[in-house]
Amino acid sequence: MAEPVLDIRNLSVNYLTPRGTVKALRRINLQVPSAKVVGLVGESGCGKSTLISAVIRLMAENARVAAGEIRFTGKDMQQLSSRDLRAIRGRDMSMVFQDPMTALNPVFTVGRQMKDIQYRDAVSGKEKLKRASDMLSLVGIPDAVSRLDNYPHHFSGGMRQRITIAMALLVQPKLLIADEPTTALDATLEVQIIRLLKDLQADFQCAILFISHHLNVIAELCDFVGVMYAGELVEKGSVRDIFHRPGHPYTRALLECDPSVIAEPTRFLPTIPGEIPSLIDLPEGCIFHDRCPGAAQVCKNTPPPEVSLAEHHTAACHCLEV
Amino acid sequence: MEPLLEVAHLRVRFKTKSAVKALIEKDKDPYIDGVMGVSFAIEPGRTYGLVGESGSGKTTVARAIMGLVPVHSGTIRFNGENLVGLSRDRIKPFRRDIALMFQDPAGSLSPRLKIRSILAEPFRIHGMMPENLSVEVARLLKMVNLSPSMGDLYPHQLSGGQARRVGVARALALSPKLIIADEPTAGLDVSVQGEILNLMAQLQNDMGLSFLIITHNLAVVRHVSDHVAIMYLGRFLEQGPTQTVFHHMRHPYTQALLSAHASPDPDAVHHRISISGEIPGLVSRPQGCEFHTRCPGVREKCRRQFPPREDAGKDHRYYCHYPLSVPEN
Numbered sequence: 001m002a003e004p005v006l007d008i009r010n011l012s013v014n015y016l017t018p019r020g021t022v023k024a025l026r027r028i029n030l031q032v033p034s035a036k037v038v039g040l041v042g043e044s045g046c047g048k049s050t051l052i053s054a055v056i057r058l059m060a061e062n063a064r065v066a067a068g069e070i071r072f073t074g075k076d077m078q079q080l081s082s083r084d085l086r087a088i089r090g091r092d093m094s095m096v097f098q099d100p101m102t103a104l105n106p107v108f109t110v111g112r113q114m115k116d117i118q119y120r121d122a123v124s125g126k127e128k129l130k131r132a133s134d135m136l137s138l139v140g141i142p143d144a145v146s147r148l149d150n151y152p153h154h155f156s157g158g159m160r161q162r163i164t165i166a167m168a169l170l171v172q173p174k175l176l177i178a179d180e181p182t183t184a185l186d187a188t189l190e191v192q193i194i195r196l197l198k199d200l201q202a203d204f205q206c207a208i209l210f211i212s213h214h215l216n217v218i219a220e221l222c223d224f225v226g227v228m229y230a231g232e233l234v235e236k237g238s239v240r241d242i243f244h245r246p247g248h249p250y251t252r253a254l255l256e257c258d259p260s261v262i263a264e265p266t267r268f269l270p271t272i273p274g275e276i277p278s279l280i281d282l283p284e285g286c287i288f289h290d291r292c293p294g295a296a297q298v299c300k301n302t303p304p305p306e307v308s309l310a311e312h313h314t315a316a317c318h319c320l321e322v
Numbered sequence: 323m324e325p326l327l328e329v330a331h332l333r334v335r336f337k338t339k340s341a342v343k344a345l346i347e348k349d350k351d352p353y354i355d356g357v358m359g360v361s362f363a364i365e366p367g368r369t370y371g372l373v374g375e376s377g378s379g380k381t382t383v384a385r386a387i388m389g390l391v392p393v394h395s396g397t398i399r400f401n402g403e404n405l406v407g408l409s410r411d412r413i414k415p416f417r418r419d420i421a422l423m424f425q426d427p428a429g430s431l432s433p434r435l436k437i438r439s440i441l442a443e444p445f446r447i448h449g450m451m452p453e454n455l456s457v458e459v460a461r462l463l464k465m466v467n468l469s470p471s472m473g474d475l476y477p478h479q480l481s482g483g484q485a486r487r488v489g490v491a492r493a494l495a496l497s498p499k500l501i502i503a504d505e506p507t508a509g510l511d512v513s514v515q516g517e518i519l520n521l522m523a524q525l526q527n528d529m530g531l532s533f534l535i536i537t538h539n540l541a542v543v544r545h546v547s548d549h550v551a552i553m554y555l556g557r558f559l560e561q562g563p564t565q566t567v568f569h570h571m572r573h574p575y576t577q578a579l580l581s582a583h584a585s586p587d588p589d590a591v592h593h594r595i596s597i598s599g600e601i602p603g604l605v606s607r608p609q610g611c612e613f614h615t616r617c618p619g620v621r622e623k624c625r626r627q628f629p630p631r632e633d634a635g636k637d638h639r640y641y642c643h644y645p646l647s648v649p650e651n
Contacts, residue, residue: 043511043512043513043514044482044511156600157376157600158600159600186375186376186538186600186601187375187538187540187579187582187583188375188578188579188582188597188600189375189600190582191581191582191596192596192598195596213511213512215512215586216583216584216585216586218586219586219587219588219590220584220586220588239588240588240589243586243587243588244588244589253513254512254513255586257512257513257515257516258512258541258585258586259512259515259516259539259541259542259544259545260541260583260584260585260586261585261586262545265544265545265564265565266545267523267545267546268520268523269515269516269519269520269545270516271513271514271516271517271520272513275481
């Protein structure tokens with residue numbers, strides 16, 4: 001495999017708080033190969049957003065990278081000056097946020113905003129507007145040229161998310177980070193946005209790091225999937241490995257909980273009993289042991305090894321060792 | 323069985339401009355229709371699911387039942403008595419029997435009150451203060467599987483799932499007969515979502531509660547509700563027993579919504595009935611069948627006239643000129 005666009009190695013991130021050090025991410029290893037879509041799933045508080053903010057180096061003030069490195073197209077993100085970072089962000093790496101209502105500036109027209117983000121390119125303003133309108137028609141906004149003069153509030157939610165995708169792709173990034181881009185949208189719009197992302201990804205050949213907690217969206221869009229739990233990447237593999245042959249007990253439980261998977265109607269749905277452990281006083285051993293149905297004695301006091309289940313498919317669990 | 327709640331031809335209209343402005347602009351009909359004549363009934367101990375995209379009027383139906391928006395026409399019968407047109411004082415006793423669970427669990431709990439005070443509010447408002455409030459609060463917390471010591475916490479100290487449980491406990495305070503749950507699982511993780519739904523099912527079994535669940539999550543509705551209505555721009559395009567609607571749907575919108583909720587399988591061939599565009603605004607309500615602007619099977623007639631009501635079996639109705647064929651078996 002060629003060198004991945006994004007290579008996260010052994011990354012640990014802490015938050016310094018008055019109550020103690022929150023170990024928000026621990027020993028994350030994740031690669032995003034070029035022109036592939038990598039999905040990240042996990043429940044609230046698992047560290048998905050911390051991971052993204054570490055990747056784009058827009059971390060909260062009390063966040064510290066405790067160990068590890070993030071390489072983007074071969075460059076070590078930790079070593080770059082803020083000037084170099086600015087050159088990367090919004091050009092080689094761009095982002096689509098969760099809420100399309102707040103991602104656009106309400107007091108400027110869409111055309112103005114789309115023109116402004118091309119500030120680096122030495123072409124005429126007319127040309128920039130042309131690119132913007134071309135991009136808008138590509139993401140399925142009818143009558144693009146005249147709509148450049150509209151303000152964000154003239155567009156509906158689905159349209160605005162299309163616009164933010166258009167803006168993110170306008171710079172032809174090498175990596176697109178999409179943080180729950182469909183969560184705020186209705187189901188029929190979600191289908192449309194996923195289709196759109198899939199088609200555009202095929203055209204633009206950019207790599208996508210896609211964060212979602214909608215399993216069906218991940219299954220449809222992604223090539224590789226990483227499953228996060230309480231700050232650790234507990235399992236990763238190809239989309240088929242994860243959905244057809246999940247190894248880690250947490251992945252299996254998560255898949256079983258999805259009501260759309262349960263074929264027969266049932267009044268009582270499966271759940272994962274218990275709560276996410278405190279990230280200040282981490283439990284010894286496996287992070288999932290107190291909620292795991294198959295936890296053995298060894299799980300309580302020894303951290304699990306990374307077990308290779310297939311090519312590119314690994315899970316951190318004692319019970320998978322042969 | 324006699325239904326607990328029976329809504330017939332409910333219509334809710336909202337004024338869009340003042341009377342003077344309408345007169346000046348010679349606008350004879352300065353209204354938009356939020357709910358366009360819906361009928362349904364909930365039997366005691368049953369769950370009714372109301373499904374639709376944002377802006378379809380689901381919440382307006384709930385607010386009309388609670389008497390929070392004026393009803394233009396139609397009837398809302400609760401235990402046989404018509405609630406439409408009752409004065410504030412006369413409707414108040416019914417609000418004890420109908421409780422609301424709000425959409426945003428954290429936002430619907432006052433940040434400055436402790437959980438114990440939040441749970442005491444329904445009693446205070448209805449002048450039904452129990453003799454020993456702390457016993458009552460502990461009982462309510464226990465019912466939703468929270469420890470009584472949580473009464474001393476503030477809402478920001480709770481997790482999303484716990485806040486949702488407090489919402490359930492508050493709804494239960496006055497021992498209602500019907501609970502209207504607006505998006506009970508929105509914003510929850512799948513593992514917690516199951517806990518809340520199981521709690522609601524448990525309470526239904528124990529206390530014989532009826533639920534009206536408002537949601538856009540079809541996967542959830544399929545498991546928890548006995549009957550379901552698919553709502554679009556203020557109308558029930560299709561309604562009936564959940565199993566029938568899910569397996570023998572006749573309306574193309576139902577089919578499109580269902581196909582948008584495919585199960586997570588990377589190898590599944592998605593027979594997605596893609597519908598284009600978005601739900602039109604109420605101000606620009608399309609002529610004819612309201613769904614025609616997005617319908618994959620639209621024909622000339624759909625643009626001109628709204629389809630008549632069709633009965634497809636017991637309690638199963640839909641509005642479509644060219645319904646889907648009934649699958650064999």
